[in-house]
Amino acid sequence: MTRKALPRTPNRLDPIEGSRDLDEQFMGMIVALASEVTVLRARLDAAERLLIEHGALQAGAIDGYEPDEAAQKEREALRQASVNKVFRPLREAAQKDLATVQETSGR
Amino acid sequence: MIEISEQRAQLDHPLIAVPSHDELVEQLFVRDLKMFVGGQLEPVQAQIARVEDQALPATVSNNRADALRKRMARHESFRTWLAMKRESQRHLWSTVADSVERQAGELERLAQVEAPLGSVRTDETFDVPAYIQRGDIHLMPGGNAHDDGSLLQGAVMDRGGAVYMLGRNGGMLNDLRGQTAVAHVLTRFPDFAPTRILDMGCGIGTSTVPAATAFPETEVHGIDVGASILRYAHARAEHLGAAVHFSQQSAEKTDFADASFDLVYSCVLFHETSQAATLNIMAECKRLLRPGGLMVHLEVPLLHDNTDTWTELNGALEAQYNNEPNWRGALTADYQGLMAGAGFKDLMIGYQPASQAARQGPFRFGPDSEGVFRSWFIASGVA
Numbered sequence: 001m002t003r004k005a006l007p008r009t010p011n012r013l014d015p016i017e018g019s020r021d022l023d024e025q026f027m028g029m030i031v032a033l034a035s036e037v038t039v040l041r042a043r044l045d046a047a048e049r050l051l052i053e054h055g056a057l058q059a060g061a062i063d064g065y066e067p068d069e070a071a072q073k074e075r076e077a078l079r080q081a082s083v084n085k086v087f088r089p090l091r092e093a094a095q096k097d098l099a100t101v102q103e104t105s106g107r
Numbered sequence: 108m109i110e111i112s113e114q115r116a117q118l119d120h121p122l123i124a125v126p127s128h129d130e131l132v133e134q135l136f137v138r139d140l141k142m143f144v145g146g147q148l149e150p151v152q153a154q155i156a157r158v159e160d161q162a163l164p165a166t167v168s169n170n171r172a173d174a175l176r177k178r179m180a181r182h183e184s185f186r187t188w189l190a191m192k193r194e195s196q197r198h199l200w201s202t203v204a205d206s207v208e209r210q211a212g213e214l215e216r217l218a219q220v221e222a223p224l225g226s227v228r229t230d231e232t233f234d235v236p237a238y239i240q241r242g243d244i245h246l247m248p249g250g251n252a253h254d255d256g257s258l259l260q261g262a263v264m265d266r267g268g269a270v271y272m273l274g275r276n277g278g279m280l281n282d283l284r285g286q287t288a289v290a291h292v293l294t295r296f297p298d299f300a301p302t303r304i305l306d307m308g309c310g311i312g313t314s315t316v317p318a319a320t321a322f323p324e325t326e327v328h329g330i331d332v333g334a335s336i337l338r339y340a341h342a343r344a345e346h347l348g349a350a351v352h353f354s355q356q357s358a359e360k361t362d363f364a365d366a367s368f369d370l371v372y373s374c375v376l377f378h379e380t381s382q383a384a385t386l387n388i389m390a391e392c393k394r395l396l397r398p399g400g401l402m403v404h405l406e407v408p409l410l411h412d413n414t415d416t417w418t419e420l421n422g423a424l425e426a427q428y429n430n431e432p433n434w435r436g437a438l439t440a441d442y443q444g445l446m447a448g449a450g451f452k453d454l455m456i457g458y459q460p461a462s463q464a465a466r467q468g469p470f471r472f473g474p475d476s477e478g479v480f481r482s483w484f485i486a487s488g489v490a
Contacts, residue, residue, distance in 0.1 A: 003211055006204040006259055007249040010197070012242030014427055016189050017180045024190050031194045035136050035202070042132040 121346040122217050122339075123279055124266045130206040134270050137199045144195055148188045149421075155182060156417035163416075172420040179420070193428050196246050196271075203267040204248070207259055214262050218342035224350035225327075227341035229254075229334035233355050238381045239332050242430040245271065251310070251379075254334040261311045261339020268313070276480065284374040285314030287483050288405045289321045289465035292370060294472050295401065295455065295487065301325050301369035305395060307358035307388065308376035312340035312351060318372075319349035321465040328363070330356040359387035361395065368395045372403040378426075378437035385433070385440060389449035396490035402451060403487040405459075408476045410438040442486035451488030458482040 016024070051057035067075060084091075126134055159178040160171075167174045179185045207214070235252040243250035247267065253260045269281045276283045285306075292299055301322055306315040309329030319327040329351055331337055337353045344351040356362065358376060371392045377385050392402045410419055426434030446454050457474045460482045476482055 003208075003257065003259075004255040006208055006255075006263060007253065008201055008204060010200070010243040010246040010248045010430070011240075011250060012430055013193070013246075016186050016193075016428070018183075019186045019190060023186070024194070027187070027190045027194050028197070031140070031191070031198050034140075035133055035198060038136045039129045039132045043129060046128060 120280060120343065122214065122262075122265075122343045123269075124203070124207045124210055124214060124262050126206045126266075127209070130202060130209075133202040134199075134206075134266075137195060137202060138270055140191075140195045140198070144188065144192050148184075148191065152179070152185055152188050153417050153421075155179065155185070156420065157415075160416045171416045172423055175416050175420050176423070189424065189428060193246070196429060199270055200247050200263065200267055203263050203270065207262045207266065211257070211259055214259070215257065217346070218258055218338070220342060220345040223341070223345050224348070225341060225344055226352045227337050228352075228354040229337060230355045231334075233332070233334070234357075235332055236357055236359070236380070236384065238379070238384065238432040241432060244379055244430050244432070246430055250333075251331070251336060252333045256335075258335055258338035258342060260333065260335035261337070261343070264336055265311045265313075265339065265343065268311070281313045282317050283461050283463065283480075284405055284483060285317035286462040286465045287459050288314065288372050288374055288403050288485070289317050290462035290468055290470065291403055291405075291459045291472065291485050291487060292372070292401060293321070293465060293468075294459065294470040297470070299370070299401070303368045304328065304370045305330065305361075305363070305368045305372070307371065307373040307392075308379065309340060309353065311336050312344050312349075312353065314372075314374035315340070315351050315353075316344055316347050316349040317465055318370075319344070319351050320347075323350075325369075326350075326352070328352045328354065328368075330354050330358060330361060332357060359384050359391060361391060363395055365394055366397040366400075369397060369400045370403070371395050371400070372405070374405045375407060377404065377406055377440070378431055378434050380437075381433050382436040382440075385436065385445065386449075389445050389451075393449045393451065393490055398490055400490045401487060402446070402490065403485060404442075406437055406484045406486070408438075408458075408479060408484050409440075410435070446486060446488040451490060453489040455485070455487045457485065459485045 015021075048057065048062060052059050156175060156179060160175055163171065163174055163178070239250060239252050247264060249260055251264075265281070269276075269279045272281060303326045304318050304322065306312075306318060306327070306329040309315045309331050312329055315327060315329035319325070327350065329337075329340060330353070331340070332355065334355050337355055341351070341353050344353075358373065358380075373388070376388070380388070389402075396402060410422060422434060422438065425431060442456050443454060455472065457472055458476045459472050460469045460477055461480060462468060472485070476484070
């Protein structure tokens with residue numbers, strides 16, 4: 001049987017006085033992201049507990065984990081990539097401002 | 108503390124959409140977010156409102172809540188609180204819809220009941236009332252009248268309703284209001300022995316099943332505006348062993364015969380309708396009841412039983428941003444006058460303490476609210 005997708009947008013969302021649509025869009029994205037992170041964290045926790053339960057991981061092993069040099073390097077790159085990805089708009093905004101001041105000062 | 112937990116199977120009735128690990132965590136996240144919004148953000152807004160209310164000129168008396176609203180709207184935190192409250196509600200329906208869609212096949216299989224005790228009657232020509240169409244109640248996408256030919260909207264309403272009430276309303280059965288309405292009947296008439304009962308605005312039957320359980324020999328009917336939620340209500344009732352006959356009808360005008368019921372009741376129906384509909388529903392109750400029959404309407408606490416401006420404003424905001432079409436109308440109605448006008452006598456208006464199981468009481472009724480969720484407003488009268 002072919003099934004129709006359930007609707008996701010309610011009919012009638014009154015504007016909140018003094019708020020921009022963008023504010024609500026941001027809020028929606030932040031709630032969704034917080035939800036994703038919470039689910040991810042719980043899933044990781046469940047994985048750890050199951051691994052410990054089944055003897056594949058020792059309790060405290062993750063907190064006590066000391067990566068070797070190669071692993072440290074790879075983890076460093078992962079963190080850098082995250083920072084660059086998440087905060088790209090701020091870097092772009094700063095570069096744009098810089099370009100503007102350079103242009104107006106004639107250099 | 109709260110009856111939604113990670114112990115999934117224990118609390119669920121057989122038909123309720125059972126979430127996966129991730130879905131459950133997301134639903135608990137919504138619950139926690141709602142508790143944060145209600146428990147951490149809202150009290151601060153209440154404090155701001157108290158200060159703002161004191162600053163209002165004494166001459167503002169008529170529309171004090173409106174005047175307070177204008178002052179509150181100047182605060183950015185007031186606006187983010189409102190936006191966050193609404194977003195938590197939207198997120199609730201979204202995550203529940205995902206979970207229901209994932210197990211749609213299984214739910215439809217469970218809904219195939221071999222020898223049903225009750226029945227369901229839907230009506231493709233049903234004229235959905237304007238107050239239902241104007242905005243999706245509680246922001247549930249598609250609204251109460253949504254019908255795609257399946258029972259999935261009912262499954263969304265069931266699971267979402269239990270999370271929405273944060274488990275305060277009878278856990279996953281979400282049936283405290285129905286139990287409380289029936290407990291009121293037994294408070295008035297301990298030996299009540301009805302032949303036919305009607306629950307108006309029954310939704311997925313959370314308020315209807317308690318009547319069928321308390322009066323197993325009685326023919327119990329439930330009506331509502333949505334075919335999908337009624338199909339689900341039917342399957343849910345069957346899984347709970349309750350014989351209920353559901354039909355798609357407006358409480359303003361049903362196709363039941365005159366004087367054909369001993370009890371007609373509703374749970375939080377009026378604030379989802381309109382003032383004109385309330386009058387029609389009262390008249391319809393009178394028509395449907397045999398002389399001496401009982402009408403019972405359960406609602407949220409009345410506004411004039413709350414005193415401060417913030418409570419009134421907060422209610423108005425809830426009504427507007429969570430789409431409650433007749434919040435103010437239902438909460439300020441003169442139920443004494445409405446019931447007397449419709450021809451009812453032996454009127455009772457007040458508060459019935461929340462009941463876990465109607466037959467176990469508590470069998471007391473008084474003029475004062477015992478607190479939100481601890482008691483419910485009830486207006487009842489004899490035809």
